[in-house]
Amino acid sequence: MRKIVLILFAFILWVLLTWSFTLQSLTAGGVVALIIGLLFGNFVIEKAGPVFDLRRWFWALVYIPVFLWEMTKANFDVAYRVLHPKLPIDPGIVKVKTKLQSEMGIVFLANSITLTPGTFTVDLKGQYLYIHCIKVRSTGLAEASHEIVDRFEKLLIKIFD
Amino acid sequence: MVWNELAGMIVIGIGVAFDFLGCLGLLRLPDVYNRLQAGTKCVTFGTCGILLGVFLMQGFTPTGIKALVGIPFVLLTSPVGAHALAKGAHIFGVKLTDKTVVDHYAEDRGNKLTL
Known part of the structure:
Protein backbone atom coordinates (compact mmCIF):
# COMPACT_ATOMS: atom_id res chain seq x y z
CA MET A 1 0.00 0.00 0.00
CA PRO A 50 -4.89 8.60 5.34
CA VAL A 51 -3.76 9.32 1.76
CA PHE A 52 -6.97 7.85 0.34
CA ASP A 53 -9.22 9.66 2.83
CA LEU A 54 -11.04 12.34 0.85
CA ARG A 55 -12.02 14.40 3.93
CA ARG A 56 -8.32 15.02 4.60
CA TRP A 57 -7.85 16.25 1.04
CA PHE A 58 -10.81 18.60 1.51
CA TRP A 59 -9.24 20.11 4.64
CA ALA A 60 -5.92 20.35 2.80
CA LEU A 61 -7.69 22.46 0.16
CA VAL A 62 -9.14 24.65 2.92
CA TYR A 63 -5.68 24.97 4.43
CA ILE A 64 -4.01 26.33 1.28
CA PRO A 65 -5.81 29.74 1.16
CA VAL A 66 -5.48 30.17 4.94
CA PHE A 67 -1.75 29.52 4.64
CA LEU A 68 -1.30 31.81 1.62
CA TRP A 69 -3.12 34.62 3.44
CA GLU A 70 -0.92 34.25 6.54
CA MET A 71 2.15 34.16 4.32
CA THR A 72 1.19 37.38 2.54
CA LYS A 73 0.64 39.06 5.92
CA ALA A 74 4.05 37.77 7.01
CA ASN A 75 5.72 39.44 4.10
CA PHE A 76 4.15 42.83 4.69
CA ASP A 77 5.02 42.49 8.37
CA VAL A 78 8.70 41.84 7.69
CA ALA A 79 8.76 44.48 4.97
CA TYR A 80 7.35 47.03 7.45
CA ARG A 81 9.96 46.18 10.08
CA VAL A 82 12.80 46.28 7.59
CA LEU A 83 11.77 49.62 6.10
CA HIS A 84 10.99 51.29 9.45
CA PRO A 85 13.91 53.59 10.35
CA LYS A 86 14.03 52.42 13.99
CA LEU A 87 13.74 48.66 13.33
CA PRO A 88 10.86 47.84 15.75
CA ILE A 89 11.93 44.37 16.90
CA ASP A 90 11.93 42.53 20.25
CA PRO A 91 13.39 39.19 19.23
CA GLY A 92 13.53 36.05 21.35
CA ILE A 93 13.08 32.30 21.31
CA VAL A 94 9.95 30.94 22.97
CA LYS A 95 8.83 27.38 23.60
CA VAL A 96 5.42 26.16 22.45
CA LYS A 97 3.59 22.86 22.58
CA THR A 98 1.47 21.30 19.86
CA LYS A 99 -1.31 18.75 20.08
CA LEU A 100 -0.39 17.15 16.77
CA GLN A 101 0.75 13.53 16.90
CA SER A 102 1.95 12.54 13.43
CA GLU A 103 5.47 13.45 12.30
CA MET A 104 4.21 14.70 8.96
CA GLY A 105 1.77 17.05 10.69
CA ILE A 106 4.46 18.48 12.95
CA VAL A 107 6.75 19.04 9.96
CA PHE A 108 4.00 20.93 8.15
CA LEU A 109 3.25 22.94 11.30
CA ALA A 110 6.91 23.87 11.69
CA ASN A 111 7.16 24.91 8.05
CA SER A 112 3.94 26.91 8.24
CA ILE A 113 5.16 28.72 11.35
CA THR A 114 8.39 29.58 9.57
CA LEU A 115 6.53 31.20 6.70
CA THR A 116 4.10 33.25 8.80
CA PRO A 117 4.35 36.63 10.54
CA GLY A 118 7.39 37.17 12.69
CA THR A 119 8.06 33.59 13.70
CA PHE A 120 10.27 30.73 12.64
CA THR A 121 11.02 27.30 14.00
CA VAL A 122 14.51 26.79 15.43
CA ASP A 123 14.16 23.26 16.76
CA LEU A 124 11.60 20.66 17.70
CA LYS A 125 11.75 18.05 20.40
CA GLY A 126 8.79 15.69 20.41
CA GLN A 127 5.74 17.90 20.70
CA TYR A 128 7.64 20.99 21.81
CA LEU A 129 8.71 23.55 19.27
CA TYR A 130 11.21 26.35 19.81
CA ILE A 131 10.08 29.41 17.91
CA HIS A 132 12.16 32.48 17.20
CA CYS A 133 9.87 35.51 17.23
CA ILE A 134 10.88 38.84 15.75
CA LYS A 135 8.42 40.47 18.18
CA VAL A 136 7.82 38.50 21.38
CA ARG A 137 4.30 39.11 22.76
CA SER A 138 3.98 36.45 25.44
CA THR A 139 6.56 34.16 26.98
CA GLY A 140 4.38 31.64 28.86
CA LEU A 141 4.05 28.20 27.29
CA ALA A 142 0.25 28.28 27.10
CA GLU A 143 -0.17 31.84 25.80
CA ALA A 144 2.61 31.53 23.26
CA SER A 145 1.20 28.22 22.03
CA HIS A 146 -2.22 29.76 21.68
CA GLU A 147 -0.88 32.74 19.80
CA ILE A 148 1.49 31.00 17.39
CA VAL A 149 0.28 27.44 16.94
CA ASP A 150 -3.52 27.46 17.21
CA ARG A 151 -4.52 28.97 13.88
CA PHE A 152 -2.80 26.18 11.93
CA GLU A 153 -3.22 23.38 14.42
CA LYS A 154 -7.00 23.25 14.10
CA LEU A 155 -6.74 22.51 10.39
CA LEU A 156 -3.60 20.36 10.48
CA ILE A 157 -5.16 18.01 13.05
CA LYS A 158 -7.98 17.37 10.59
CA ILE A 159 -5.51 16.74 7.76
CA PHE A 160 -2.84 14.62 9.38
CA ASP A 161 -4.03 13.11 12.66
CA MET B 1 0.42 43.32 -25.08
CA VAL B 2 -1.53 40.18 -24.23
CA TRP B 3 -3.29 40.10 -20.87
CA ASN B 4 -1.56 37.05 -19.47
CA GLU B 5 1.82 38.60 -20.24
CA LEU B 6 0.82 41.80 -18.48
CA ALA B 7 -0.39 39.84 -15.42
CA GLY B 8 2.80 37.78 -15.45
CA MET B 9 4.94 40.92 -15.59
CA ILE B 10 3.08 42.46 -12.63
CA VAL B 11 3.44 39.31 -10.51
CA ILE B 12 7.14 39.01 -11.40
CA GLY B 13 7.54 42.68 -10.46
CA ILE B 14 5.95 42.07 -7.04
CA GLY B 15 8.20 39.04 -6.57
CA VAL B 16 11.34 41.01 -7.37
CA ALA B 17 10.23 43.80 -5.00
CA PHE B 18 9.88 41.32 -2.12
CA ASP B 19 13.20 39.70 -2.97
CA PHE B 20 14.72 43.16 -2.72
CA LEU B 21 13.08 43.77 0.68
CA GLY B 22 14.44 40.43 1.84
CA CYS B 23 17.96 41.46 0.87
CA LEU B 24 17.47 44.79 2.62
CA GLY B 25 16.42 42.86 5.71
CA LEU B 26 19.57 40.78 5.50
CA LEU B 27 21.60 43.97 5.67
CA ARG B 28 19.62 45.87 8.30
CA LEU B 29 18.59 43.30 10.90
CA PRO B 30 21.02 42.68 13.76
CA ASP B 31 21.72 38.97 14.18
CA VAL B 32 21.65 35.74 12.21
CA TYR B 33 18.22 34.67 13.52
CA ASN B 34 16.49 37.90 12.60
CA ARG B 35 18.19 37.85 9.25
CA LEU B 36 16.85 34.37 8.64
CA GLN B 37 13.37 35.78 9.28
CA ALA B 38 13.81 38.20 6.39
CA GLY B 39 15.61 35.59 4.34
CA THR B 40 12.95 32.93 4.59
CA LYS B 41 9.78 34.97 4.39
CA CYS B 42 10.46 37.65 1.83
CA VAL B 43 12.71 35.59 -0.37
CA THR B 44 10.33 32.62 -0.43
CA PHE B 45 7.40 34.85 -1.29
CA GLY B 46 9.42 36.74 -3.87
CA THR B 47 10.73 33.61 -5.54
CA CYS B 48 7.26 32.05 -5.59
CA GLY B 49 5.98 35.28 -7.14
CA ILE B 50 8.56 35.09 -9.91
CA LEU B 51 7.72 31.44 -10.58
CA LEU B 52 3.99 32.21 -10.62
CA GLY B 53 4.64 35.07 -13.01
CA VAL B 54 6.50 32.73 -15.35
CA PHE B 55 3.54 30.36 -15.22
CA LEU B 56 1.12 33.18 -16.06
CA MET B 57 3.21 34.22 -19.03
CA GLN B 58 3.81 30.73 -20.38
CA GLY B 59 0.49 29.05 -19.55
CA PHE B 60 0.14 25.27 -19.68
CA THR B 61 3.36 24.65 -21.55
CA PRO B 62 6.28 22.53 -20.27
CA THR B 63 8.02 25.68 -19.03
CA GLY B 64 4.95 27.04 -17.23
CA ILE B 65 4.15 23.77 -15.50
CA LYS B 66 7.76 23.36 -14.35
CA ALA B 67 7.63 26.82 -12.81
CA LEU B 68 4.38 25.90 -11.04
CA VAL B 69 5.86 22.63 -9.72
CA GLY B 70 8.81 24.63 -8.41
CA ILE B 71 6.58 26.58 -5.98
CA PRO B 72 5.84 23.72 -3.54
CA PHE B 73 9.49 22.73 -3.64
CA VAL B 74 10.58 26.22 -2.59
CA LEU B 75 7.83 26.33 0.06
CA LEU B 76 8.96 23.01 1.55
CA THR B 77 12.74 23.41 1.38
CA SER B 78 13.22 27.05 2.37
CA PRO B 79 11.83 26.69 5.94
CA VAL B 80 13.79 23.48 6.45
CA GLY B 81 16.97 25.23 5.38
CA ALA B 82 16.28 28.14 7.72
CA HIS B 83 15.57 25.75 10.58
CA ALA B 84 18.84 23.89 9.98
CA LEU B 85 20.84 27.14 9.82
CA ALA B 86 19.25 28.54 12.99
CA LYS B 87 19.70 25.34 14.97
CA GLY B 88 23.27 24.99 13.77
CA ALA B 89 24.07 28.60 14.66
CA HIS B 90 22.51 28.22 18.12
CA ILE B 91 24.36 25.01 18.90
CA PHE B 92 27.58 26.57 17.67
CA GLY B 93 27.08 29.40 20.16
CA VAL B 94 26.18 32.33 17.92
CA LYS B 95 24.81 34.98 20.29
CA LEU B 96 21.40 36.51 19.92
CA THR B 97 21.27 40.28 19.60
CA ASP B 98 21.25 42.52 22.71
CA LYS B 99 17.61 43.44 22.12
CA THR B 100 16.63 39.82 22.78
CA VAL B 101 13.82 39.46 25.30
CA VAL B 102 13.79 35.75 26.06
CA ASP B 103 15.58 32.55 25.01
CA HIS B 104 13.87 29.38 26.19
CA TYR B 105 15.94 27.30 23.84
CA ALA B 106 19.22 28.14 25.57
CA GLU B 107 17.62 27.54 28.98
CA ASP B 108 16.42 24.09 27.99
CA ARG B 109 19.51 23.09 26.13
CA GLY B 110 22.03 24.31 28.67
CA ASN B 111 25.38 25.22 27.18
CA LYS B 112 26.20 21.78 25.89
CA LEU B 113 27.61 21.36 22.41
CA THR B 114 25.26 18.51 21.60
CA LEU B 115 22.54 17.77 19.10
Missing part, protein backbone atom coordinates in the same frame (compact mmCIF):
# COMPACT_ATOMS: atom_id res chain seq x y z
CA ARG A 2 2.71 2.46 0.99
CA LYS A 3 4.60 1.59 -2.19
CA ILE A 4 1.55 2.34 -4.33
CA VAL A 5 1.28 5.82 -2.80
CA LEU A 6 4.88 6.64 -3.67
CA ILE A 7 4.54 5.17 -7.19
CA LEU A 8 1.51 7.38 -7.83
CA PHE A 9 3.24 10.43 -6.41
CA ALA A 10 6.41 9.87 -8.46
CA PHE A 11 4.41 9.29 -11.63
CA ILE A 12 2.30 12.44 -11.21
CA LEU A 13 5.45 14.44 -10.58
CA TRP A 14 7.02 12.98 -13.73
CA VAL A 15 4.01 13.94 -15.82
CA LEU A 16 4.00 17.48 -14.42
CA LEU A 17 7.72 17.95 -14.99
CA THR A 18 7.83 16.59 -18.53
CA TRP A 19 4.30 17.66 -19.57
CA SER A 20 4.41 15.53 -22.71
CA PHE A 21 1.80 12.84 -23.23
CA THR A 22 3.49 10.63 -25.80
CA LEU A 23 3.45 6.92 -25.13
CA GLN A 24 7.24 6.85 -24.94
CA SER A 25 7.51 9.49 -22.22
CA LEU A 26 4.67 8.04 -20.14
CA THR A 27 6.12 4.53 -20.31
CA ALA A 28 9.55 5.71 -19.23
CA GLY A 29 7.99 7.65 -16.35
CA GLY A 30 5.89 4.69 -15.33
CA VAL A 31 8.90 2.37 -15.22
CA VAL A 32 11.00 4.84 -13.22
CA ALA A 33 8.11 5.54 -10.80
CA LEU A 34 7.62 1.79 -10.34
CA ILE A 35 11.29 1.23 -9.50
CA ILE A 36 11.43 4.18 -7.09
CA GLY A 37 8.18 3.20 -5.42
CA LEU A 38 9.20 -0.41 -4.91
CA LEU A 39 12.62 0.52 -3.56
CA PHE A 40 11.74 3.43 -1.26
CA GLY A 41 8.01 3.13 -0.53
CA ASN A 42 8.50 1.76 2.95
CA PHE A 43 10.96 4.47 3.97
CA VAL A 44 9.22 7.59 2.67
CA ILE A 45 5.56 7.01 3.47
CA GLU A 46 4.53 6.66 7.11
CA LYS A 47 0.98 5.33 6.67
CA ALA A 48 -0.95 4.79 3.46
CA GLY A 49 -4.47 4.83 4.90
